[in-house]
Amino acid sequence: MKKITRYSVAKAGIFFTASVFLPMNGTAAALRNSANSSGISATFGDIDRRNDFFNEFGGNGRTCLSCHRPGEGWSITPQGMRKRFDRSDGTDPAFRPNDGSNSPDADVSTVDARRLAYSALLNKGLIRIGLPIPASAEFTLTEADDPYGFVSKDAANPDLSLFRRPLPAANLKFASSVMWDGRESPPTFSIREGLGNQANSANTQHAQGAELTAAQRQSIVDFELSLFASQISVRDSDVSIPLGKAASPKILAEQRFSLGINPPFLAGRANSAFDNQVFKLFDRWSGRPDRSGSDRRAAIARGQQIFNTRTFVIKGVAGLNDSALFGKPEQLTGTCGTCHNTPNVGNSSSALFMNTGVSDADRRTGDLPLYTLTNKTTGESIQTTDPGRAMVTGLWKDIGCFKVPALRGLAARPPYFHNGSRSEIPDVVDFYETRFGLGLNNRERLDLISFLRAL
Ligand code: HEC
Ligand code: HEC
Numbered sequence: 001m002k003k004i005t006r007y008s009v010a011k012a013g014i015f016f017t018a019s020v021f022l023p024m025n026g027t028a029a030a031l032r033n034s035a036n037s038s039g040i041s042a043t044f045g046d047i048d049r050r051n052d053f054f055n056e057f058g059g060n061g062r063t064c065l066s067c068h069r070p071g072e073g074w075s076i077t078p079q080g081m082r083k084r085f086d087r088s089d090g091t092d093p094a095f096r097p098n099d100g101s102n103s104p105d106a107d108v109s110t111v112d113a114r115r116l117a118y119s120a121l122l123n124k125g126l127i128r129i130g131l132p133i134p135a136s137a138e139f140t141l142t143e144a145d146d147p148y149g150f151v152s153k154d155a156a157n158p159d160l161s162l163f164r165r166p167l168p169a170a171n172l173k174f175a176s177s178v179m180w181d182g183r184e185s186p187p188t189f190s191i192r193e194g195l196g197n198q199a200n201s202a203n204t205q206h207a208q209g210a211e212l213t214a215a216q217r218q219s220i221v222d223f224e225l226s227l228f229a230s231q232i233s234v235r236d237s238d239v240s241i242p243l244g245k246a247a248s249p250k251i252l253a254e255q256r257f258s259l260g261i262n263p264p265f266l267a268g269r270a271n272s273a274f275d276n277q278v279f280k281l282f283d284r285w286s287g288r289p290d291r292s293g294s295d296r297r298a299a300i301a302r303g304q305q306i307f308n309t310r311t312f313v314i315k316g317v318a319g320l321n322d323s324a325l326f327g328k329p330e331q332l333t334g335t336c337g338t339c340h341n342t343p344n345v346g347n348s349s350s351a352l353f354m355n356t357g358v359s360d361a362d363r364r365t366g367d368l369p370l371y372t373l374t375n376k377t378t379g380e381s382i383q384t385t386d387p388g389r390a391m392v393t394g395l396w397k398d399i400g401c402f403k404v405p406a407l408r409g410l411a412a413r414p415p416y417f418h419n420g421s422r423s424e425i426p427d428v429v430d431f432y433e434t435r436f437g438l439g440l441n442n443r444e445r446l447d448l449i450s451f452l453r454a455l
Contacts, residue, residue: 036073037424038411038453039234039241043070043170044249045227052216053169053223059209061093064202064220067127068169073413074229075166076125078420085122090114094121098208099128103150103161120367124420126163127206131183133160133387137394142381143372151369161369162386165420168413170227171406174257174342177351180402180418183392185351191259195221228253229409234300234454241296243454247281252408255343260350262341264334268327277308278337279344282454296450303451306444307336312436314338319354319389319401336432339404346407346455353389353401357435358417360384360400368419373399386419411453425452 053064072080084092089111095118097104106117120126133141141158144151151161164180178184178194184201185194196217203209228249233242245251264274285301315321315331320339322328339354340346357363361383364370368385375396382399389401402418416422422431426449432438440448
């Protein structure tokens with residue numbers, strides 16, 4: 001990949017994710033926004049392709065672009081990975097055994113072997129993050145059921161294989177923590193420092209390259225912080241609906257943010273300043289059928305209202321129901337915005353990590369390892385496919401906790417959740433229906449889906 005050709009559009013600085021990428025050999029390969037089954041998404045930002053984000057530092061051929069692509073919501077999609085695999089017979093730099101394959105020991109000698117070796121990447125866009133359990137952890141690993149036989153082999157000194165989705169390298173102005181488990185943003189670090197460290201670890205680990213200089217880190221972080229990505233139109237049958245200025249990435253860039261800007265609870269008490277209208281992108285469409293007579297726009301506005309105001313009971317969520325910040329409520333009545341509260345973005349505006357059950361043993365699929373962790377003090381055991389935040393803090397209570405991710409540009413980057421376990425947006429909504437009993441009727445379910453597709 002060499003060159004991003006900019007399509008000139010109405011406003012300078014907006015790049016359709018359908019931008020054309022010219023590979024090294026010079027043949028133009030259009031990277032259309034086909035991965036975005038909902039319509040078109042766009043990035044607003046200072047995309048200087050000379051930036052170190054696009055550079056290789058003497059490693060395994062990878063750059064940041066290997067796993068963070070504008071046409072795939074600044075993450076990667078299985079569809080995009082399969083195309084790259086087919087084009088290169090599985091030799092594109094994304095396919096490297098250090099963390100692209102299911103196991104570093106996998107046979108990658110033939111195309112067929114590679115198709116197997118990289119199945120988690122091809123099927124769900126998952127990268128294998130290898131992390132040790134912190135020495136001071138309150139728990140030990142007592143069993144590792146790794147379908148790829150890697151972790152189980154060295155049970156005495158295990159590096160857990162954690163299969164995770166690349167988080168978008170855009171909309172980072174709103175980040176309250178870096179990585180699914182926050183490991184690159186310890187409390188003493190600013191987000192900017194965290195991102196600098198993150199860029200360095202990405203380059204030394206994913207790309208197996210050299211340490212980055214302070215200047216290189218800074219230039220990558222400046223670049224990332226300048227990127228704003230969102231959906232700009234949705235397609236429904238043959239009709240394309242522009243989402244308008246309020247939803248554009250340019251306006252997103254102007255959205256105000258500071259850490260903890262909109263927390264629902266402060267020191268255990270409901271925050272009277274909490275604005276439950278977390279998203280205000282489609283207010284003007286509420287109740288108004290569009291000109292064609294259909295109510296597609298109104299449906300998006302209704303979905304926004306459901307996100308903002310539909311209440312349900314939240315219980316059994318570690319990181320919330322056991323958190324002093326929320327007053328340790330055994331259960332509380334909340335909305336999607338109780339957790340996804342950053343205005344018009346939807347991540348948690350505070351650095352919180354929560355367990356909604358995504359890595360629970362009973363949701364385990366055969367492509368993920370299952371770990372049994374035992375509490376050193378109580379002897380109690382828990383099974384999980386990914387201990388999440390507990391791999392950073394070593395705390396028993398943090399097992400299965402992950403950050404509450406931002407929601408803009410969602411449609412461009414399926415599948416969802418840290419382990420890609422939900423392939424499309426409707427699957428995410430169905431997860432929440434089962435987990436929290438939202439009680440949505442069929443129309444409300446479709447409205448919420450229409451809204452999430454339009455972010
Ligand atoms: C091999 C694939 C791969 C490569 C190459 C890669 N990343 Fe990532 N990136 C990931 C994965 C996977 C995660 C999530 C890991 C986790 O949370 O444990 C991630 C997370 C991130 C995040 C965190 C975003 C957030 O919201 O917390 C940033 C920022 C990021 N990457 C930037 C970069 C940069 C900059 C580079 C190049 C120096 C890079 N990445 C190279 C796969 C990759
Ligand atoms: C109790 C807190 C909480 C509530 C309530 C909540 N979420 Fe989430 N949400 C999370 C966490 C934590 C994650 C990450 C989970 C993971 O990957 O393990 C997440 C992930 C998501 C994702 C996936 C994003 C991605 O990039 O993969 C979507 C979409 C989402 N939530 C939408 C919603 C909607 C819609 C509602 C309301 C019906 C809702 N959430 C309610 C905490 C919450």
